Amino acid sequence: MPDPTAVVEVETSQGPARVHRYAVSGTSRGLLLLGHGAGGGVGAADLQVLTRLVDHGWEIGLVEQPWRVAGRKVATRPPALDAAWRDLVPRYLEHHPAPRVVVGGRSAGARVACRNAPGDAAIGLPRAVAVVCLAFPLHPPGRPEKSRVAELQTPLADGIPTLVVQGLKDPFGPPTEVTEALGADPGPVTVHPVPGNHSPTTSLVAMCGTVADWLDAHTDGLP
Structure with a gap:
């Protein structure tokens, strides 16, 4: 895996956050910003492997949330x-502008x-051109009635292409459950099954190649 070009500290209302920046050597196709999970940081294997996308022209930013930077063990609630x-x-983006932004985590x-x-134009938050979800937690393990499908539908309702890379044995919802939850007319989503559970370590x-190809198909030619 490449080493980060820099670790950029950014002040937020929740305390300082960090972006582990992986810059491209030539012309940038855009920025892929990825957040970590509640049980780990930016060193997760599936986040780290996506840093290879710098070879495909994508600048990568692995976002370390303030609770993690502060050394706390428990993630803050969704509003924070x-x-x-x-x-x-x-x-x-003020200091590291990008021609387009893809978000995920x-x-x-x-x-x-x-x-x-x-x-949100009012605060300068750009609309993402695409979303990449790794191990989307559709529901808590064993609690399918606590569905979070509405969150996954948010970018889809806005017409934003979304990729969901999901472990076949993910207790938070395998690929079949994700597809079923999205319904018959899910919008511009691709659900891609991979071996493993909520933290895939194989393949x-x-x-990474799948994500690269999907980004090619869904972002090439965009302004």
């Missing part, structure tokens, strides 16, 4: 995660990305 994200993205980070993908390079 969203507040930090909404502060961080415009401030980061793993697990809780994917939820944050989905909720905020449509953007990671192949997964």
Whole structure:
């Protein structure tokens, strides 16, 4: 895996966050901002493997939420995660502008990305051109009635192409459950099954290739 070009600290209303920046050496196709899950940080294997996308022209930013930077063990609630994200993205882009922005993350980070993908012009939060979800937690294990499908539908309702990379044995909802929850007319979504559970550790390079191909298909030619 490449090493980060820099670790950029960004002040937010929830405390300082960090963006582990992986810059491209040539012309940038855009920025892929990825958030981590509630049980780990930016060192997660499936986040790290996506740093290889710098070879495809994508600048990568692995976002470390303020609770993690502060050394706390327990993630903050969704409103605080969203507040930090909404502060961080415009401030980061002030110093590291990108021709287009793709957002995503793993697990809780994917939820944050989905909720905020449509953007907010009033605060300078750009609309994402695409969303990449790794291990989207459709529901708590064993609690399918506690569905979070509305969060996944947020970018889709805005017409934003969304990729969901989901482990076949994910206790938070396998690919079949994700597809069923989205219904007969789900919008511009691709649900891609991979081996493993909520933290896949195999076939990671192949997964990175899948994400690269999907980004090619859904972002090439965009302004």
